[in-house]
Amino acid sequence: MDIDVKMTVNGKAVSGKVEARTLLVQFIREHLRLTGTHVGCDTTQCGCCVVHVDGVAMKSCTMLAVQAEGKAITTIEGLASADGTLHPMQQAFRDHHGLQCGFCTPGMVMMGVDIANRLPGADEKTVRHQLEGNICRCTGYQGIVEAIMDASAVMNAARS
């Protein structure tokens, strides 16, 4: 039984027919072919699949596509400006070597933006605890934590 879903992804209205069991991440990756959002586990632990749903970070592997009906989704592909200018969080990941293999990176960046939005000016300890649901095996997290703190300051300055 296929179900019609409609949502906004990276500012564009999209629709599709999915099975009830289709996960949001499957819809994003397989139907929309936006493959920047990754699947790194099957127990909602690793955070490689984090996207924003109506502006907050969620794990798209633990959400059905039908649950995203009518919602606004932002994926890693929707973060940079149309002219290619990186989002401050993406830029900070580059400046602080916050990525190596790049697999956890989209989820880390999306979580980083979420942390910066919710907790502007968060200190190192807070940022580290906020990354509880995102696993990286390459970087030792050091560049990631530095990047989130740095970008958070840039984003904060831009807001004020």
Next chain:
Amino acid sequence: MHNFNYHRAADVADAAAKLAATDDPKLLAGGMTLLPTLKNRLAAPSDLIDLAAIAGLKGISVEGKEVVVRAMTPHAVVATSADVQKALPALAQLAGNIGDPAVRHRGTIGGSVANSDPAADYPAACVGLDATIVTNQRKIAADDFFQGLFETALGHGEIITEVRFQIPDRAQYMKFRHPASGYAVVGVMVAQYGSKARVAVTGAGPCVFRVAEMEAALEKSFTPASVANIKVSAEQLMGDIHCSAEYRAHLITVYARRAVEAMVG
């Protein structure tokens, strides 16, 4: 994941009707436990009834001596609610340490309570804060609600609509996080209501439980020393590859004492 029929309930009555009309249904709240279970093919319900569209199931209010959290309120909302932070900071703090930020954005109090996971945090809040679990059919005291490993008093067709916490004079929750999953290995909620005290423990046993001996001691004298030497028997506790029952028993005493320390600070 096996396929299933998906239904979006318009209101609680609609959800109840759909529960009654389907073979082997499950209610879908935040899905933080249910969806991983389905993904790993550990369950195969015929129908999922999504409660997310029911507006009346969201929100928080403070009503007299109660903090009322409606069933579909995500943990993050509880954690950041100014009302909760003011009236019942221990609850806000507990909610803010469940899982991780992305899980807190979706996971709901109703889903957590209905699941009665032995390592979930909310059962300690419900029992420790003398909550009433309100369903579409009745009101159930938290003390009667949690009945065992993944077992609750909920009957067929029963849907949690809200949880009403009694505001204590003071309360504190202390948790030892599981090193892998982040669930509570031991979580202790201590609350003081006038001359009464409540000590509720999650994570350690098959189901949340109260420690009567600690409560009695605190009712005599609400000091850290009162609980510092009270041991819970390891016999009824769980052990796993991370923490033995004996260690869990030890942590209960330590965390109860530390909770009291933080309260009397």
Next chain:
Amino acid sequence: MGEFGIGQPVRRKEDVRLLTGGGQFTDDIDLEAQVYAAFVRSPHANAKILAIDTLAARSMEGVIAVYTGQDLVDAGMGVMVNEANYVNRSGKPMNKPSRRIMPVEQTRFVGECLAMVVADTPEQARDAAEAVEIDYDVLPAIASTARGLDKDAPHVWPEFGENLVVHWEYGDKDDVEAKLAACHTRVKVDLVNNRLIVSPMEPRCAAAEYDTASGALTVYTPSQGGRRLQMMLARGLLKMAPEKVRVISRDTGGGFGIRSKMYPETVMVAFAARTLARPVKWRGDRSETFVSDYHGRDQINVAEMGLDAHGRASVLKVETLLNVGAYLSENGVRLPMEGGGRIIPCMYDIPDFYFSVKPMFTNTICTDTYRGAGRPEANYIMERLMDAGAQALGLSREEIRRRNFITEAQMPYKTHLGFVLDSGDFDGTMQMALDAADWTGFETRRAESATRGNLRGIGLATFIEGAGSRPIEGMRMRFEANGEVTLFAGTYSHGQGHDTVYAQLVNEFLGVDFDKVTLIDGDTATSPETSNGTFGSRSSMVGGIGVKRAAEAIVAKGRKIAAHLLQTDAERVVFEGGVFRAQSSSITLAEVAAASHDAKKMPEGMALGLDESVVYENDVENFPNGAHICELEIDPETGILEILNYVAVDDCGVVLNPFIVHGQVYGGVMQGVGQALTENVVYDADGQLLSASYMDYGMPRAAHMPMIEALFNVVPAKTNELGVKGAGEAGACGAPPAILSAVGDALSRLGVSHIDMPLTPEKVWRAIQEARVVTAA
């Protein structure tokens, strides 16, 4: 040295793509009309396979094919490769079972592939896999390393009559024992080097397509370089001509050693694509990855060291048990001898040495190379011994090391197993770490912690690595007509930043703009014939010098073209900063490159283009080393441990890009922290994996560490022309012993003398409890 040359902290070229969702991991690649594979895996650690009934599965919706081990035998498929050939001192060769791609008669570990389903959709394939019915005769199993060689342990391979793979020995046991007995002081350690789930963040995947007309097979898979996989697939497994098999890895989400290996699923996907003449894709779940990716470590080491009254060690005996799992994986059995053996006794000059290694079969997935591959284990043994020696003799931990270090004056220094250490300032490196960590000021901080009821400790570990294994690698450099440079490498960057570092080298040697250099790797169709891939911290040397040699070949040819164009002799032309000069005239390399594509401008008889291939070969590896210091605090009431400070001083030789090398250090340290604190594979007595998901296996998280202070003590390697030493694995060597040393320091006053990894809060708490009981008694 310009802004983009050697030693500059250049931002990575690959980042923008990976940061904007442009990565191309294997699961991101869709092949036209692809179908999907799912595997039926063994639920038993040891069982006879009585019957496999695929009838129900075959009749399910969307199912295209179901294959069993017998189908592979019938199709004439080969067996998995293992090239190890060790011999017992008795002359008896090692026990070497043949490993089929999927077994036919017996399964030997939980998670082993027993059947494969191919269907139109992934869910159909999984549904049908559940419907494959297998009858088993379940047999007793053995998973424990400690018990694997017990007399009553079930035999994984009954035909051998034992679980022992081989008893490998170095040195004279009787002589070493006699010398130990004669020593002033002897110390002994009994260590568990815990088994780990390697866990690159990208779960394992494979996709393959077969072109019937040409008979060409293309396999997409995460890897650490495809050439070896191509050769194994072609020669041993699929029995095809190597040129008909192409292996492509665009992006790979972490390797750490285990992604360089061939796995049955990869072979099966290739086999199905060829058999069905349809593209087939398999996307592993994390839960499948837990049970079927090779695991790391899993040794038990009993070691004894004999010292004189001044703390000089002269005798060492190490006895190692190694759990290799149910089969011989490609490299697992070699790790103590050829991984750790390269360096042991590590930084120390110990003349008498006996080394015994007993690898054993168990009913578990195989172990194989994991970050450091035998060297973390060797360093762990030596560092624990040195701490024990210091304690026994009342020496400081830095002083006992200082008294035993191999000095620069002794180099080149030949190790027991025949490797030659060329360089290293072990004492200087350690001193840098001691200074940076304020080692001497520690007691004040310990006292401060004590006022809060906490036990503070500081730990030191020095270590040496052997990097640059299999030092032979090709490199091709091609100038395009527009002056851009394309590199074709057989090394394969999967996080290490080769695109960036190789471009820096091209910039350094040829003056070509950093942005005009493109690296093409991860494709056997374009990689040099001689290529091994990226593992063992080898790419800085074999790849880096490959770039240098290729640049030299370009200059050599370019000089001839320049001489022709400048109408002079090649000998009179000098190349500097991207320009060929001959007295007053000059021409840029870009102009020479452009001219090289124009036959009219080229010397007669010279091939068009600037396109040079080289093979770099070295006969030695390199030996990075370092000193790490960890400071931590323990809550004695709960056993919870918090790392407060971590200093890493590394000698990675010449640092090509400090930004990237620091990243390698941080990542390696965190993996070491994971091993020391949270990570542990647990099998139950029946061989069921209990730590089978991230819910039960403790991956290190951001909150486990503070910021690491990473410093370099640059001592250029003397044995390669860039002076580099591989940086990838060092951190994983330093962190476990540094942390154990710190915990030992924190607990030593309580009388705790031994504790094994991982240092879970409960383990620390129990050690404290037991010590208190003993003290009280």
